Structure formats: C-alpha cells, structure tokens
Amino acid sequence: MTMREQNPIRIVVVGAGVAGCLIVQGLHKHPGVEIFCIEKGPEVHSLTGTALNIGPNALKILKQVNPVMAATLLAKEISLPWLSWKAGLTDGTLLMDLSFQQVADNPGMRIRWSELYNQLRSPIAEKILYNTTITSMGYADFPDRGLLKLDVENQHTGECQTFDGIDLIVGSDGCNSQVRSTFFSRHSQPSHLGVCIYRLIAPNRADNPIDDYQQWFHNGCRLLTYAIPGNEIYITGTFPLDSSLIISDKYKQPHTLQQLYKPERGYSELCQFLVDSICDRIDIIHWARMQELPPVFGDDRGHVICVGDSSHAMIPTLGQGATQAIEDGCFFVALFHHFLNEAKTNKSRVNIPNFLKAIEAKRRSRIEFVQQFSREASDSLLAGSNPIPELKAKTQAPFLEKLAKMYRDTPKVLNESATLYLN
Numbered sequence: 469m470t471m472r473e474q475n476p477i478r479i480v481v482v483g484a485g486v487a488g489c490l491i492v493q494g495l496h497k498h499p500g501v502e503i504f505c506i507e508k509g510p511e512v513h514s515l516t517g518t519a520l521n522i523g524p525n526a527l528k529i530l531k532q533v534n535p536v537m538a539a540t541l542l543a544k545e546i547s548l549p550w551l552s553w554k555a556g557l558t559d560g561t562l563l564m565d566l567s568f569q570q571v572a573d574n575p576g577m578r579i580r581w582s583e584l585y586n587q588l589r590s591p592i593a594e595k596i597l598y599n600t601t602i603t604s605m606g607y608a609d610f611p612d613r614g615l616l617k618l619d620v621e622n623q624h625t626g627e628c629q630t631f632d633g634i635d636l637i638v639g640s641d642g643c644n645s646q647v648r649s650t651f652f653s654r655h656s657q658p659s660h661l662g663v664c665i666y667r668l669i670a671p672n673r674a675d676n677p678i679d680d681y682q683q684w685f686h687n688g689c690r691l692l693t694y695a696i697p698g699n700e701i702y703i704t705g706t707f708p709l710d711s712s713l714i715i716s717d718k719y720k721q722p723h724t725l726q727q728l729y730k731p732e733r734g735y736s737e738l739c740q741f742l743v744d745s746i747c748d749r750i751d752i753i754h755w756a757r758m759q760e761l762p763p764v765f766g767d768d769r770g771h772v773i774c775v776g777d778s779s780h781a782m783i784p785t786l787g788q789g790a791t792q793a794i795e796d797g798c799f800f801v802a803l804f805h806h807f808l809n810e811a812k813t814n815k816s817r818v819n820i821p822n823f824l825k826a827i828e829a830k831r832r833s834r835i836e837f838v839q840q841f842s843r844e845a846s847d848s849l850l851a852g853s854n855p856i857p858e859l860k861a862k863t864q865a866p867f868l869e870k871l872a873k874m875y876r877d878t879p880k881v882l883n884e885s886a887t888l889y890l891n
C-alpha cells in the first residue's frame with residue numbers, strides 16, 4: 469500500500485442537519501475514518517419556531533443503527549409519540565381515524581425542530597465548523613493526496629482554510645444544496661406542486677383539545693395540527709397557489725386566512741381555535757412552497773454523494789422529508805461499517821465508488837416509491853379537490869398497504885457481534 473492508502477478515509481460532510489449529523493455520529497469514532505462537518509449556519513438553527521412529525525420508519529432504523537440517539541430522542545421531555553392519524557372536514561366531520569398499530573411496527577414521534585437539531589448536534593459538537601462558507605470545492609488537479617479539495621471561509625473571522633486529501637464529500641446540505649448544484653447541476657431543477665405551506669407554533673388551549681396528529685380539509689385547503697412537548701401545538705396550513713406560484717401578501721392577511729378554510733356549516737370549535745391561533749400570529753409564520761427534487765446519489769466519478777433533501781427533497785404531505793433523511797443517514801452508516809470491515813479483512817482500502825453504487829442500488833427504488841406516494845397522497849391539497857371521497861380512499865386497502873410498506877419496509881440492518889451487516 470502507498471502512504472495515502474494507509475491513511476484513514478477522509479470524509480467531509482457538508483451540512484449539520486438531520487442526515488449529516490447522523491453520519492458524523494456513526495463514523496467519527498472509527499479509527500479508519502477521519503470525518504468532520506462544514507455548517508454554513510450558526511449553532512442554533514433558524515427554523516426553531518417549527519416542529520416535525522417523524523415517521524415510524526425513521527425510528528425503526530434509528531433504533532437498530534444508533535440506539536443511543538433513538539433513546540435520547542424518544543425521552544418524554546424531548547418528544548411525544550405519534551400514534552395515530554385523524555382526518556376530516558373543517559366543520560368537524562371525521563372521515564378517517566387510523567391507529568398506527570394497523571400499519572407500523574412502532575410509533576413515530578412529534579418533536580420541536582430546535583430540539584431535534586440540538587440533540588443531533590451536541591454529541592459531535594467538536595466535529596462541526598459552524599458559520600463556515602464553502603468558497604470552492606471540486607476534484608483536485610493532483611489526486612495523489614486524495615481526490616477532492618475544499619476551500620472555506622469563517623463568516624465571523626474571515627479566516628480561510630483549504631482541506632485537501634478528501635476521499636468523499638457528503639452533501640447533506642438540504643434542498644438548496646451547494647454540493648448538488650456544484651456536482652450534479654444538470655439534475656438540479658425542483659418541481660412544484662402548486663401549494664403554499666405555512667407553519668407556526670402556538671400555545672395549546674388550557675383544556676388541551678389537541679393531542680395527536682390531525683388534519684382538517686375544506687376545498688383543497690388544509691389545517692394540520694398536533695401537540696408537542698411544553699403544552700404547545702404545531703399548526704401547518706396549506707392552500708393551492710395560482711400558476712404564478714407566488715405567495716403574495718394577499719394570502720398573509722387574517723381575513724383571507726379566516727375565509728380559506730370556512731365550510732358552509734361554519735367551523736368546528738377546534739378548527740375555529742386553529743384559525744384564530746394562526747391569525748393572531750401572522751408575524752411569526754414560516755411560509756414556503758411544496759416542491760420536490762429528482763433523486764441523485766453518487767456523482768459520475770464516484771467520490772461525491774447527496775443524502776437527505778439534497779438528494780431527494782420531497783413533497784411534505786406524509787412527513788417523510790426528515791424521516792427519509794434519518795433512513796439515509798442510518799443506512800449510510802451501517803453500509804459504511806460493512807465496507808470498512810470488508811476492507812480490513814481484505815487488507816485493502818474502502819472502495820468509495822463501489823460504496824456509492826451500493827447506496828444507490830439499495831436506496832433508489834425506496835426513495836422513488838416514497839416520493840411518488842407523497843405526491844399521490846397530496847390529492848386533497850390541490851385546487852378542485854373533493855376531500856370526502858379522497859379521505860375515504862385513504863381508509864381503504866390500497867392506500868393502507870402503501871402506508872404499511874413505507875412505515876415497515878426500512879432497509880434491514882442486522883447487528884452481529886458488533887459488526888453491522890446489511891441484507
């Protein structure tokens with residue numbers, strides 16, 4: 469072996485989000501790996517005023533690959549269990565009441581965004597360079613010291629640094645990924661569903677009318693809510709956009725939002741409470757458009773990979789964005805351990821291009837299925853939708869079978885005598 473071949477594999481993870489943190493956590497203690505993370509943002513994430521529902525499938529694989537983190541996230545003061553899915557009309561008519569026992573092997577969870585990031589980042593704090601901008605990255609001209617190099621600048625001090633000798637760049641930098649646009653430019657265009665989604669956190673009422681996950685529809689407009697730790701509720705509203713796809717100020721007015729969801733029979737007491745909570749907090753609302761990105765995995769030369777949203781941002785209807793980022797992170801770690809063990813046995817170095825091909829071979833069909841299912845499940849969010857038959861269809865076998873496939877069919881990971889092995 470040459471000197472370089474004897475060195476640890478050098479991995480740079482771009483983005484300390486959901487997938488990136490799990491990858492660093494899973495590999496930073498391995499002697500055959502040198503890994504660190506570049507994060508453009510500060511330690512406290514900007515979307516602190518929102519929350520997430522994480523699907524049962526994420527927790528199923530997290531418990532297998534990173535049981536310590538799973539136990540941390542599932543602690544009572546950190547998250548609440550996601551056990552069921554109710555849906556109906558904004559006048560209070562209930563059309564669907566699904567227990568996850570029917571479709572999943574374990575509950576999902578409901579968690580504050582800031583809490584999730586805090587728990588994911590704290591165990592690897594010394595491995596993350598915060599407030600750091602990548603000024604350039606690419607393949608090195610003289611690859612004898614490693615294939616890739618990266619230049620960064622600290623946003624506060626202006627200090628610049630070059631990292632070379634890099635074997636693998638992992639793009640876990642979200643839906644506006646710099647890694648994706650640098651190495652996969654021809655695949656970079658998002659496609660829009662034509663739906664606005666806005667989110668906020670508000671106090672629950674004193675009598676706690678809101679607990680687990682529930683959705684209330686009116687003519688293509690939807691209110692979604694659930695309780696999170698701290699006696700608060702997360703609310704997210706959606707409505708169809710016109711062909712310009714612009715979220716104009718006319719939508720951001722209390723009187724418009726009060727009318728959007730209003731049924732002929734008037735709001736149920738609960739939906740009136742939700743709409744009032746939204747209208748009282750217009751200033752703190754986070755507005756966005758639903759969009760997805762066509763999946764990309766490894767680049768042509770086999771030393772750059774995208775994971776999470778940068779690989780396959782998806783329509784958020786089934787709460788699978790962060791959920792799939794967790795599946796990605798866990799699968800990456802388990803497979804990399806397998807490759808490291810094989811390399812040790814063969815007294816060779818991990819073959820990174822083969823590793824990236826193996827990731828794609830296992831993940832592509834699952835990601836395509838979940839993206840397609842998330843799009844299909846969005847029928848009631850579109851202009852001209854008819855929520856009664858659409859929600860009833862979601863209580864029938866074809867939909868429930870797909871839900872069970874999504875929640876149960878995570879990549880299988882066996883832990884044999886401290887060796888992670890995948891089948």
Ligand SMILES: Cc1cc2nc3c(=O)[nH]c(=O)nc-3n(C[C@H](O)[C@H](O)[C@H](O)COP(=O)(O)OP(=O)(O)OC[C@H]3O[C@@H](n4cnc5c(N)ncnc54)[C@H](O)[C@@H]3O)c2cc1C
Nearest residue numbers: 483485486487508520521641642776777787789790791793
């Ligand atoms: C308000 C909101 C609510 C959501 N609700 C849900 C939900 O209920 N359930 C669910 O499963 N999903 C949900 N999603 C989607 C989910 O948040 C994402 O799918 C998930 O966070 C993707 O994880 P990731 O690891 O790919 O990237 P992220 O978690 O987005 O992390 C990317 C990280 O990369 C950093 N970064 C970006 N660019 C650079 C760069 N150039 N250099 C260095 N660092 C960079 C960012 O600062 C960030 O820390 C929601 C999204 C939003 C916006």
